[in-house]
Amino acid sequence: MDELSKSGAKSAPKFAADRMLARLARWLRLLGADVLFDPQVGGDKLLGRARAEGRITLTRDKRLRTAPDALYLDANLFRDQLREVLAHFPFDPRCRAFTRCSHCNEPLAEAARDTVVHRVPPFVYASQERFARCPRCGRVYWGATHPERIRRELDSMGL
Ligand SMILES: [Zn+2]
Numbered sequence: 001m002d003e004l005s006k007s008g009a010k011s012a013p014k015f016a017a018d019r020m021l022a023r024l025a026r027w028l029r030l031l032g033a034d035v036l037f038d039p040q041v042g043g044d045k046l047l048g049r050a051r052a053e054g055r056i057t058l059t060r061d062k063r064l065r066t067a068p069d070a071l072y073l074d075a076n077l078f079r080d081q082l083r084e085v086l087a088h089f090p091f092d093p094r095c096r097a098f099t100r101c102s103h104c105n106e107p108l109a110e111a112a113r114d115t116v117v118h119r120v121p122p123f124v125y126a127s128q129e130r131f132a133r134c135p136r137c138g139r140v141y142w143g144a145t146h147p148e149r150i151r152r153e154l155d156s157m158g159l
Contacts, residue, residue: 012091016050018042020060023078028085029105030150032096036105058085079157086159093159097150098141101134108132108141116140 012033017025025037036055038046047067050057057070058081065072071088073081086093100107111133117125119140128142 012096013089014053014055015085015089016046016053016055016057018046018057018059018061021058021073021078021081024058024073024081024085026102027078027082029100029102030097031093032099033091034100034105056089083157083159093154094151098132098143101137101139101141103139104134104136106134106136109135111140 012028012031014034014036015025015028016036017028019037019039019042022037022039025035028035034055036050036053041049043061043063046059047057047064047070049055051069055069057064057067058073059070060073062072064070071085073084075081075084098108109132111131113125113129113131116131116133119138120128120131120142124142130143132141133139134141
């Protein structure tokens with residue numbers, strides 16, 4: 001695999017997030033966790049699919065409160081939800097950040113600088129050396145903006 005995804009020491013657990021947890025799912029992916037998120041699938045179906053794939057189900061569905069392999073999240077705000085997830089399933093949110101596409105959960109691949117020239121704003125191209133691309137949706141990520149925002153956010157959450 002590429003350099004970006006080799007850097008993580010301890011790999012994050014795999015999750016499945018229910019449709020109420022879209023924002024949390026995006027954030028967990030930004031932090032490098034493998035998160036199944038499909039708004040079409042809910043309840044028992046989600047639980048079944050998560051189990052089959054060895055994932056922990058994250059849910060706001062009270063009916064799944066006592067289900068094994070599921071974590072019921074009481075909190076409404078995604079910051080509190082993220083804290084709760086990390087309290088139960090600790091992984092270092094900093095070491096694997098920026099290795100996965102937040103939109104499609106695909107691990108990012110390093111992209112040669114000259115291949116992204118038309119895909120990023122000129123000031124970004126001028127100021128950045130390293131880029132990564134999602135092999136599925138083609139979104140381009142770069143080294144400054146996204147991780148900085150993530151780090152700021154983690155700082156503010158005390159994580
Ligand atoms: Zn993508």
